[in-house]
Amino acid sequence: MDDDAIAVILQAERIIFRASWLLLEETALAGLAETRGLRRAPLEPRSDVIQLVTFDGEHIGHIRCDRAASPRGAWLAVQRPRGQPVGRYRNAQEAAEALARACGKLLPWWRSRPGS
Numbered sequence: 001m002d003d004d005a006i007a008v009i010l011q012a013e014r015i016i017f018r019a020s021w022l023l024l025e026e027t028a029l030a031g032l033a034e035t036r037g038l039r040r041a042p043l044e045p046r047s048d049v050i051q052l053v054t055f056d057g058e059h060i061g062h063i064r065c066d067r068a069a070s071p072r073g074a075w076l077a078v079q080r081p082r083g084q085p086v087g088r089y090r091n092a093q094e095a096a097e098a099l100a101r102a103c104g105k106l107l108p109w110w111r112s113r114p115g116s
Helices: 003-032 092-102
Strands: 038-044 047-055 058-066 074-079 084-089
Touching (some): 003 038, 003 047, 038 092, 047 092, 058 084, 074 092, 084 092
Antiparallel strands (some): 038 047, 047 058, 058 074, 074 084
């Protein structure tokens, strides 16, 4: 096979991958559309490694488990739409909360305590 044919096949694979991702994303977000507060849903129903995060039904980003970072995994938070990383966290909930704070949806933990 020549280089041009390989390039066409690789481009087609990228298009299919992107379309698959968008379809999975639409399906997951449909289940979160009418929710209130901070919510998560797996991108792929059979795995929680990548989760979409919404706040009051608004898609604010995604979190994903990076098992290569540590045996139990570190959770990475990525803000939407820029794809800007927010940071690494010990678990999915901490990653989702950090993402919401980065988007201005939640107050920092030290300002959200009763009496503060």
